[in-house]
Amino acid sequence: MLKRVETNEVRLGMFIHKLEGSWFKHPFWKSRFLLEDEDLLQSLRDSAVPAVIIDTARGADVSRARMAAPGMAERHKPIQTSMPRASFGQARRSPVSGNRLPPATAMRAVGTSTAAEFGAARQVAGRAGRVVNKLFLEARLGKTLAASDVEPLIEDIYASIQRNLYAFNGLLRCQQDGGNIYRHSLAVSALMIALARTMRLTPLDTREAGMAGLLMDIGVGQLPPDALPQDGDYSRLPDDLRDGHVVLGHALLKAAGDIPDQVLRACLRHHERLDGSGYPYRLGAEDLDVISRMAAVCDSYDTLVNGLAGGEALDPAQAILALQAMEPALDGEVIRHFIDSVGVYPIGSLVVLRSERVAMVVDEDPTDNAKPTVRVFHSLRQGSAVRQATIVLSQCYGEDEIVGIADPVALGLGDVAALRASLLGAVERGAS
Structure with missing residues (x-):
């Protein structure tokens, strides 16, 4: 059941179905989420959002929320991200506006490949x-x-x-x-x-x-x-x-x-x-x-x-x-x-590998921006195209690495824009 609740009445455990007012007035990218974090709750109360719509079928109702036990926030403890919470917790401020930054749960990416x-x-x-x-x-x-x-x-x-x-x-x-x-x-x-x-x-x-x-x-x-x-x-x-x-x-x-x-x-x-x-x-x-x-x-x-x-x-x-x-x-x-x-080598970069092959960067490794995933397509030794293969450089245990940036003109690779589109398309289709 959907119910309108004044912002000062919002409590932990509620499922926020909609935030009223202009999107410039609220501090969240998602308008639908289960409110589980004290920092997120405080950010909502500090915002200019006049009221919210809650879904009582997916979270607490007004009366239930008021009677919630003090330990509720701990029972609904958010999943931790790779960045320590202390680095962007309550005390951290935006270098732009000076406003308090949202907690980890508000910034965490879903993680789609x-x-x-x-x-x-x-x-x-x-x-x-x-x-x-x-x-x-x-x-x-x-x-x-x-x-x-x-x-x-x-x-x-x-x-x-x-x-x-x-x-x-x-x-x-x-x-x-x-x-x-x-x-x-x-x-x-x-x-x-x-x-x-x-x-x-x-x-x-x-x-x-x-x-x-x-x-x-x-x-x-x-x-x-x-x-x-x-x-x-x-x-x-x-x-x-x-x-x-x-x-x-x-x-x-x-x-x-x-x-x-x-x-x-x-x-x-x-x-x-x-x-x-x-x-x-x-x-x-x-x-x-x-x-x-x-x-x-x-x-x-x-x-x-x-x-x-x-x-x-x-x-x-x-x-x-x-x-x-x-x-x-x-x-x-x-x-x-x-x-x-x-990334050091953004997606679309044409690079030369230690194995004397040429590849295009098709993905990044968030833990090491100098070791992306590449799609091999050309051999310097043979001077011609080779069977394409995808290599995750951060997981190949040193068997190969980037040693330079390729010059597509000198290598005679032809239409570079079409080449990039073709290689990316192969990755998108899940080609091996």
Whole structure:
């Protein structure tokens, strides 16, 4: 039976069926869960949620909850994750908002395998691409955006990343469709959510990080169409137009009236740099908040792997090296968290193994981001394709390892985008 309960009446043991109010006002990604943790209960009481809907068939009723024994929380002790509880318990605060971070049970991923999540991620990416395309078209036509236009999209992306940290971004890296501003926005949004999750930001901060990634280039639609470079390299625009896509985008989002302040800041500052070399205002480190620093890193990475800054697109592993070389203009600590979220060799990287074989990275090991899972497909000795095989480098006991990044042009591998899509497809189908 469903029953509406005021937030101050909520007790441990209740099954939360729905949280009333805007998704920006509550600290949870899931709207349905069994309330078993004191910290989670306190977070709910501290939030702006006016009331909740409980399901008494799946949890305690109001009267039963009031009579619950003091030891109830211990009997419903949450499953521990690999990260010690002390590292993000009651005393830990978000580096963004200063709010108390949620407990382990609120952050723990479900644990879907990367191969299994690729299918769901593909569906989410397809829907998201259409939504983003529409958003940019409507912005060009002068329609005012609203936070509600992108809330469902951010929820879908987060849900995929919550199930598996690597699949959604890996899929985007291996899809054949070329980089454009719509795909770039979707990729940066997903990277921001993954990075925020790795940094253990609050659900609210994570939502807003994802929204910033999605909307930071919305001002491109306000530029004259004949001025836009066909290759997407906006660094070659005259300064007034280059700066304009940021300033105009910020003005468009501010006019919406309900876009959160830190989303607006990140959209305005994602091209600023800690050393003052960025644009449009040449701000320095003291003026750049955490979300803006995250946006600069995620935007720079996706720009590198798609060749949007001029020149050839970099292999994901090469882009990681290039990103590290961009310190101190970019925040080094954020870069290190970013590498934790995508790997030293991100999915889609083409690598050379000690066994003189070439492989593509198809999965990551969260316990060792330098030893991913790879799909072997080419032999340097033979100079030709070999029977494909999947190797979990973290579990091969030193029999093989990555010794370098492959050069697909020098090896004559042909259409790299089609190759990546084919190799990922084999993993998705469960091929041996």
